[in-house]
Amino acid sequence: MKRIRCPKCENYLTFDETKYSEGQSLVFVCEHCKKQFSIRLGKTKMKAPQKEEKLDEKAFSEEFGSITVIENVFGFKQVLPLKEGDNTIGRRQPGAPIEVPIETSDRSMDRHHCIINVRRNKQNELIYTLRDAQSLTGTFLNNEILGDKDRVRIEDGAIVTIGATTFILRAAGAEE
Numbered sequence: 001m002k003r004i005r006c007p008k009c010e011n012y013l014t015f016d017e018t019k020y021s022e023g024q025s026l027v028f029v030c031e032h033c034k035k036q037f038s039i040r041l042g043k044t045k046m047k048a049p050q051k052e053e054k055l056d057e058k059a060f061s062e063e064f065g066s067i068t069v070i071e072n073v074f075g076f077k078q079v080l081p082l083k084e085g086d087n088t089i090g091r092r093q094p095g096a097p098i099e100v101p102i103e104t105s106d107r108s109m110d111r112h113h114c115i116i117n118v119r120r121n122k123q124n125e126l127i128y129t130l131r132d133a134q135s136l137t138g139t140f141l142n143n144e145i146l147g148d149k150d151r152v153r154i155e156d157g158a159i160v161t162i163g164a165t166t167f168i169l170r171a172a173g174a175e176e
């Protein structure tokens with residue numbers, strides 16, 4: 001089975017690609033928004049979607065670290081890199097710019113749910129600070145909810161829950 005995404009609402013549709021030959025054009029109608037679109041089967045020139053790539057938490061260990069989103073009923077495992085400065089984390093939405101977008105169908109996660117700030121201290125060590133971005137359902141660190149004004153320093157392996165989705169901080173240079 002192959003999954004394709006509607007270009008209008010980004011809802012996924014599935015079909016059995018083994019029933020069709022390479023080069024054949026297929027027309028779909030999205031069940032969600034009723035948009036009609038077509039695709040041509042064959043080798044793609046585009047980069048593979050993130051979920052089909054080999055997810056390697058160590059690939060980001062030299063830069064500023066990453067978060068690893070744990071696979072659940074709302075989405076697949078994702079490894080998302082962090083950058084220096086504020087990293088706004090939330091649900092991916094077309095047209096809504098966000099630094100760390102999580103692909104999920106979890107509606108309890110806001111589009112701008114929490115922020116991880118990455119900075120260097122005077123000893124040139126990376127410091128990670130977590131805060132809630134005024135989300136509706138709150139941000140939980142190790143099953144404890146953060147207050148509206150809380151700024152909490154987090155370390156490698158910190159478990160953060162936003163909505164019904166959980167991710168783990170992987171600090172840069174951290175040993176497994």
